[in-house]
Amino acid sequence: MTRVFRYVPYSRVQxxxxxxxxxxxxxxxxxADCDADSGLYSAPEPVEEWQRKHTQETGHLRYRRVFADYAVMEPVGDLPAGLAPARVRRVTA
Structure with a gap:
């Protein structure tokens, strides 16, 4: 039996x-850390405004910023007709 493996390049996109x-x-x-928290927002501007106000009120200057999103892996370019990216199941010995 002969198998042909083709490399399919992927791109990570938001x-x-x-x-x-x-x-x-x-x-x-x-x-100890102040631990005041801005909450989560869908844009950075409300977080930056919260930081500005918190600094004004407390004099605190150090923040841990968080950004999270979801990524999708997409094949780069067109795949040949009838060809789909390979799916591999976990192989155990």
Whole structure:
């Protein structure tokens, strides 16, 4: 039996059906982190505004920012007719 394997290049793209999430947490403090949290938003601007206000109110200057999104793997270019990307099941010995 002969098998032909073809390499299919993929590109990672942001999933347009799911909005990204932005957030920040204050990690300022002498003995322990402040831990104030902005919450999650679908754009960075509300998080930046929260950071600005929190700094004004507390003098805290250090934040841990968070960005999360969903990625989709898409084949690059057109696949030949009738050819689909291979799906591999876990092989155990």
């Amino acid at each position: 999933d347009p059906s799911a909005a990204p999430e932005y957030g920040a947490r204050c990690v300022s403090g002498d003995d």
